[in-house]
Amino acid sequence: MGGAVRSREVVRRRLGDLLLWATTAAPIAYALVTPPHAGPATARLAGALLLLAVAVAVSRRWPVVALVGVVLGSLLDGNFLFAIPVFSYLTGRRSATARPAAVAFAALAAGGTALNLGLLGTGAATWFLLASVLLFAGVFPWLVGRYRRQQAALTEAGRRHAEARERERRGTAERVRLRERARIAQEMHDSLGHDLSLIALRAAALEVADDLAPRHRAAAGELRASVAAATERLHGIIGVLREPDGAATTRPADESVTELVDGAREAGMAVRLDGVDALAQLPPMAAHAAHRVVREALTNAARYAPGAPVSVVLAANGDRIDVAVVNAAPPAGPLPGPPSTGSGLLALAERVRLAGGVLTTGHQDGGGFAVRARLPAAARAGADALPSGGGDSGPASGRWPAGGWSAGEADEAGEADGPGFPVAPGAGADASDGEAPGERPGEAERRLRDARRRVRLSLLTALGAPAGLALVLSLVYYPVATAGTVLDDGAFARMPVGAQRAELTGLPRRQSAPPAGTARPGCEHYTDGNFPLAQPTWRLCFVEGRLVSKERIDG
Incomplete structure (x- = not known):
């Protein structure tokens, strides 16, 4: 499968390179099919196409x-100008750093200046035109490519940051579930160890009874020894799950839901309790889960909805018992304090799941909040023992028991966005999907920050660098173009037609190049110093050294 994917990727790249070559070669190849078909010209064009093919072949790796090859190719054929922006953009898109391209552009600018002004002796106007072509056909597309590369890096950094946050959320949810399972193990250790101790005590009493037959006394001794061994194994297996710094609860172990509600009322809460008799149908673990649901919901209501009335409803529904704790909107908002992470509801969801039920939480239309649990009325196999992590239902497998509710109203952040109390993040969600460990959230966030900074810098550079370079070119070109060629308006107005050239005052010592296609014999051109191009403004025509006409050149 991996080989087939790589093969398709190679084919896709080859087709892309072929399309790139065909597109950029079209202006050059056009000369091959248009007359005249001179031999040297044909050979030169064929060499240009070969050079372009080599540039396309190495453009991904180098x-x-x-880009440098294409720019130099413009000396061979002027139609390479159409390929320069394309390869400049690809250079920005494919280069990991900006330094090599910046050095290449600087070298091309310096070499082109020396070639045109030094060796070929072209005028300042031609140099300025070529420098502008390099700027807007080379540098500007490269900057756009750099920006697109940084934008893609930002998108990738955002994706990795989201994945790291998701891994962190799942890890937090898994830790909460494991703590809840450890808490259940502690409760099993305490209650079951107590019961086993009582059995061993009764067996010991039978062992020393005078009216018991010797064989029965021996059997009682074996029972006592077996129970003692089982108690030790219980201490060794489940006792290791005790948290060494875990605080002991101050609530009585046999506290009922009615007593729990009475305690809330004594604390000042307005709580209505209905259907408490339905709890008599629940097996021990489910009854304890129902107690925990009511206790956690009342605790959260007291914190996040102080002063709001709360209703606790327990109702039998076939082979299920529905537990619903609903609070109205708080009249004065939640109590001050640090924001909740929702771990209490997440632990509660795990507790209910282990009892064979389903927990759902969510906001009410009127602004309140509801916690609902559906618990089995009959004990299921293994429900009163600590389940393993590889069951067929619950968060680990992504499936809930038949007929159960899904926790679908939890928000992604795990915090309530209105009155009520927070929704546990990932309640009922898969805690681990087998992904390999990735970046930590801190590293991903740093990468995202750096990517955003680079994108902003690239955007500012793409917008500001061309304008800045154009201004620099203008500041370099303008003094050269206007040196000794400026004729001001007053001097032009004072020049009389018919005067000898030697008699004219204010005539510049150097002429400007005439506009393309407007040169006339005996005419001289001067500029008024217009910035930045210093274009010719005045035309003075002489015949035998005498001024015969003067005019202003429009445009």
């Missing part, structure tokens, strides 16, 4: 080399 994009700067490909």
Whole structure:
């Protein structure tokens, strides 16, 4: 499968390179099919196409080399100008760092300046035109490519940050579930160990009874020894799950829901209790889970909805018992304190699941909050023992018992966005999907921050660098173009037609290049110093050294 995917990727890249070559070669190849078909020209164009093919072939591995090759190819064929923006963009998109391309552009600018102004002797206007082409056809597309690369890096960093946050959330949920299972193990250790101790005590009493037959006394001794051994194994297996710094609860172990509600009323809460007799049908673990549901819901209502009335309803529904604790909207808002992580409700969801039920939590339309649990009325196999993590239902498998409710009203952040109390993050969700460990949230957040900073910098550079470079070019070109060629308006107005050239005052010592296609014999051109191009403004025409016409050049 992996080989097939790689093969498709290679084919896709080859087709992309072929399309790139065909697109950029079209302006160059056009000359091959249009007359005249001179031999040297054909050979030169064929060499240009070959150079372009080489540039395309190396553009993925060495994009700067490909760009330099295309720019140099413009000396061979001017139609390479159409390929420069494309390869400049790809250089920005494919280069990991900006330094090689920046050095290449600087070298091209310096080499082009030396070639045109030094060796070829072209004018300042031609140099300015070529420098502008390099700026807007080379540097600007490269900056756009850099921005697109940084934007893609930002998207990838955001994805990795979200994955790290999701792993952290799942890890937190799993830790809460494990703590709840350990708490259940502690309760089993205390209650079952107590019962086993009583059995051993009664067996010991039988063992020393005078009216018991010797064989029965021996059997009682074996029973006592077996119970003692079982108690020790219980201490060894479940006792290790005790949290060494866990505080002992101050609530009585046999506290009923009625006593729990009475305690809340004594604390000042307005609580209505209905259907408490339904709890008599529940097996011990489910009854304890129902007690925990009511206790956790009342605790949260007292904190997040102080002063709001609370209703506790227990109702038999076939082979299920429904437990619902609903509080109204708080009249004065929640009590001050640190924000909740929702771990209490998450632990409660695990407790209910282990009892064979389903927990759901959510906001009410009127602004209140509801905690509902559906528990089995009859004990299921293994419900009163600590289940393993590989069961067929619950969060570990993504399936709930038949007819159960799904926890669908929890928000992603695990916090309530209105009055009530928070929803446990990931309640009823898979705690581990077998993913390999990835980045920690702190590292992913740092990468995301750096990617955002690079994108902002790339955007500012893409927008500001062309304008700044254009201004620099203008500041370099303008003094060169206007040196000794500026004729001001007053001097032009004072020049009389018919005067000898030597008699004219204010005539500059150097002429400007005439506009393309407007050169006339005996005419001289000067500029008024317009910025930044210093274009010719005045035309003075002489015949035998005498001024015969003067005019202003429009545009």
